[in-house]
Amino acid sequence: MSSCLHTCGIAQVLRSNAWDCRIRAAQWLEFRRGATVPARTAGPGEQTVKHKATTGRFRPALRCAWLAVSAVFVVGVAHAQMDLSGEWHQKVHQDAPERGDGPDIGDYTGIPINDADRLRGDSWDSEKWGQIEHTCEPHPADYGPRGPGSIRIWADMNPHTMQITAWHTEIMWMQPERTIYMDGRPRPPPYAASTWQGWSSGEWVVDMLKVRTDHLKEGWIRRNGLARSEKSHLTEFFLRHDEYLTLATIVHDPVYLTEPYVRTSNWVLDPGYKPTPSTCVPTVEVEHPKGWVAYQLPGQNQNLTEYAAHYGIPIEAVRGGAETMYPEYQLKMERLPAPPAQQAAGGPTGGK
C-alpha cells in the first residue's frame, strides 16, 4: 500500500489533475473485464508473455487503481463528459527539445524499443526528409502533440438527441484533423486504408475521454528514426481540469516496442487562438537520382555517440529499451562505463 500511496496519494487523487491515477483507474476497469496487459512484447524469435493484471508489478498499480476509482467516482461523476471544445495553447514544460528541432540522433533513452527499432534508428539519415515523397509528411496522431502542437477541439452534435456524435481535433503543425467517433459505429475492416491520424472511437470513462485508434500509417516514435509500425494502435485519455488539458497517449506496437509507451502532453485554454493556415508543397531541395533513398549502412553512422558524449551519459543508457524507462535504472547507470570523450566540434544534431 505504501507504494500505492507513493505513486498515487489520496490527496493527489482528489485533485482534479491527478491524471495518472485516473488512467490507472480506467485501466483497472478494463482489467476487471478480463483483459490482460502485455507486460513485455516479444522481440524476434521470442514468445510473447502476457501478465494478468493481478500479477507482478501490477499489484501495486491495482491497489492504487482501486483507491483511485473509489475516489474518482466520488469527485468525478459530477464532471462526467467534460466539454473539451475550445482553443488550447501548448505548454512545452517537458521534452522541450522534442517539440522544436527534434530529438538528438542516437538518443533512444527511456523508450521501450526492441533491437529491430534500434536498427531502424541507427540506419536512419536525416536526409530522408529530403526525399520528395517524405517532405510533406505530417506527424501521425501519436506524435502530433509532441511537435508544435497548439490544438483546436470541437464537437459534432445530434440536434435531436443533443448527444455528441464525434469530437474533432486540429493541431497546429500541418493542421492534421482527427475525428473521434462517439456514436458507436463499427470500425473499418482491416483492408481499409490507413491514415496519419488513424481511425478513432471514444467513450467516457468517468470524466476522461478514452480513445482507441487504429488504422494508423507507419509513423515514428521519435523524429530520429525510431519507427512506429502500421500494426500499432493507441489508447489515449483526454483530461480537462479547469483551464488545463492533458492528453495521455499510450502506444502499443507489437513490431517495435516491448512494452506500451506512455507520453503526456499539456495545453492551457487560449480562446481566440487561430492556427496559421499552411500548405506543404514538396520541392526538390537536393538533386538525387531517381529512386534514391537515404540510409546509413551498418557501422557507418558517425552520429550515434554524439548525444551520449555531449551529455555524459553511458552509451548503453542512450541505446534505450524498456529497462531504461524505470527509476531503478539510475542505479545501474552508476556502474556503467563512462561515455566516450566528446568530439571537438559541435554538439549533437537534431532530427526533422
Added chain:
Amino acid sequence: MRAPRPGRVRAAGWRIAWAAWACIGAAPALAQRSTAPVPPAAMPSGRPADSAAAAAAAAAAGSVHTWHVQGRVYMLVGAGPNITVQVGDEALFVVDAGRAEYSDAVLAAIRQLSDRPVQYVIDTSGDPDHVGGNLALAKAGFANSGQRNEPTTAGIVAQLNVLQRMDDAKSPRGSAPTDTYDAQWALYNDEAVLLTHAPAAHSDGDSYIFFRSSDVISTGELFNPESYPVIEQDRGGSLEGILSALTDIIGIMVPRQNEEGGTYIVPAHGAVCDRTAIVNYRDALTIIRARIRYDVAKGMTLEQTLASGPSFDYDGIYGSDSGPWTTRMFLEAVYREVASDAKTHGVPDEWRESHH
C-alpha cells in the same frame, strides 16, 4: 481491347473453336444474347463438379468482400489476391481473377456491384492464384471487338510472356489470355485505363494498371504490403525490376494533401493504401539491398550475409518464417542477384557508402 487491337495476339485455339461454332449457326444467337446481364446462378465456375470442388465453393461463398476504393473502382478481398473491378455503364473491367475455387463467390460479389457483363479480365501476372478464375469470369462477359464471329466471352488480357507461359503450361482451354497489349492505354467506361509492363520484376510478365480518372492503381505482385516481394528468378524476375517498377508507380501517384489520399493503390494482398505505404516499401527494399550489397562488397558468403540480418528491422512487417515465400527465400534471391551483378560488373564504390 479497342485501342491496342493492331498489336494484339489472339490465341489460335480461340479462332478455330469460334469458327467451328459459327459454322453451325450458334454464334449469332449467342452474340445477341451476350450483352444482357447474366444472372449469377447461370455462371459456371469453370471447375469440375466434384464434391471437393463443391465443398470449396461452398466454403468460399460469402467469403469475398467488396470495398469501394474511389471513383469507379472497387476492391474484392478474400479470393486469394485482391481483385480490382472498374464499374461503368458499359461493362465491367476486372484486374486479376483470383483463385478458381472462389469464382462463384467473386461473381456473386461482382453482381452486387453491377449487372453489366465483364468485358475484360486483366492478369497482372501468370501466377495461378491470379489467373485461376479467368475462365469463370470470362464466361460472365463479352469482348465487343466489333468483329463478326468473335467469342462472346470476356477478353482475357495479359503481357505477352504470361500468354506464352500459360500456353506452354497447357492451361485449361479458355483460361489463357486472348489478348496481349502493346499500346499502353485504352478508354473504358469513359475512363482512361493505362496498362504498363514492368520488365523483369516479380517475373517477366508483370503489368500494373492505372485507372486514371478514378486515380487508382492496381499493382499486382509488384507491391505486397504484407510480404517481401516474391522474386521469380527462374521466370525472369529481379529485385532491380521491382524497385524500378515501384519507383515508376510512385512517380505517377499524386497525394491529395500532406502525403495522404489522392492516388490509391490496390496491392496484391492487404489493405488499400496511398503513396506512403508503397514509398515505405520501396525504401525498405532499397535499404535491405544496400546492406546485402555492402556484405557482398566485403566478400561475405550467403550464410554470412544471412547471419548479419540484413532485413532484421523490417521482418516484423514484411517477413515470414513459413509459407510459400519466406524471409530466407527473399534474402537468398536478393543475394544471388547482387552477387551476380558484382561478378558481372564488379563492385562499385557506391555499394560501400551510406546515402546521405
